[in-house]
Amino acid sequence: MNTVVLVKQVPDSGAERSLRSDDNTVDRASANNVINEMDEYAIEEALRLQEAHGGEVTILTMGPEQAGESIRKALSMGPNGAVHIVDEALRGSCALGTSKVLATALGTLNADLILCGAESTDGRVQVMPHxxxxxxxxxxxxxxxxxxxxxxxxxxxxxxxxxxxVVTATTPAVVSVWDTINEPRYPSFKGIMAAKKKPVRLMTLADLGLAADEVGAAGATSAVLEHSRRPERAAGVKVTDEGEGGVKLVEYLAAEKFV
Known part of the structure; x- marks a missing residue:
């Protein structure tokens, strides 16, 4: 069974994240970028299926050059190789545009099974598998x-x-997974060293036969028009009990429409 795992590089959800001021897209250049957490469970599931049924596991990523770091980390877990779709025209792609690029690439890979995380921690729309x-x-x-x-x-x-x-289907099919499906393995030193030699095929829009205006910001069906930082947390209201604390509390709750 040949399996392709979709892997996305995303800003670390535990660190500060921001949008670019020029086009309102995610600022990936200044972020601490990592493999989307759910995708690690998809990689693990693909490797377990390979151990049980044979075949090859291929990583497929769409992203800028820096996404190559996450590809190598994914390969250190055990997959055989990867395909990296990288093209400046892809920046600003919406979900529809992204799915078009990934589906076109998948059409060249002859996969029996396509695995991915149920959602990405940056977009969280859960529509890509569909x-x-x-x-x-x-x-x-x-x-x-x-x-x-x-x-x-x-x-x-x-x-x-x-x-x-319980849902069934026949291959080929797309399967998305939650973090309840398994426990991803840690890359071994041997796996990390081996990942440096595994093949990573670079593909552009031209290689896929797609025009630049079909994807990216030029072809996006949705866009962020403006954004602002979350306001600083304001100080709370302190009620001093001088015999009428209960009354003051109720008055405050009523003013805030809690009661």
Whole structure:
């Protein structure tokens, strides 16, 4: 079974994040960029399937040159190689444009299974698996907490607020996973050294046969028009109890429309 894992480099959610002032896109140049957390679980699941069923695991990333750092880290976990779509015209791509680029690239990779995280920590829209599956004309099994493979049949337990649903499909298919599906392995020193020699194929829009105005900011169907920093936290209101503390508290709550 040949598996392609979609990996996105995102600003570290635990650090300060900001938007660029010139075009209101995420400022990735000054951010501490890492692999999207959910994608690490997708990589781990792909490696476990490879160990059980054979085949190859390929990382697919769309992003600027610096995303190569995350590609090498992903490869250090064990995948066989990677494809990196890098083109200046991609900056500012919306979800629709991104799905078009990824689906076009996937059409050249002959994957039996496409794995990805259920969401990215920067966008958190959870639509990419559905968009890619629609463009490729294949099934989308989303929000998996468990994945079983039996020949060409895929079965997942889709995580919900009430429990889980059992969903099946046949390959090829797109499967997105939550962090409940496994525990990602730590790259070994041997894996880190081996990752430096693994093949990473660079692709541009021209290689994919896509025009610059189809994607990026030029072809985006949505955009951030303006943004501002969250205001500093204001000091709280202190009520001194001099015998009428309860009354003052109720008056304050009423003024704030809590009661």
């Amino acid at each position: 968009l890619i599956a629609e463009r490729l004309g294949i099934a989308a099994l989303t929000g998996a907490r468990k994945l079983d493979v039996d020949g060409a049949t895929l079965t997942i337990e889709r995580q919900t607020d009430e429990g889980y649903e």
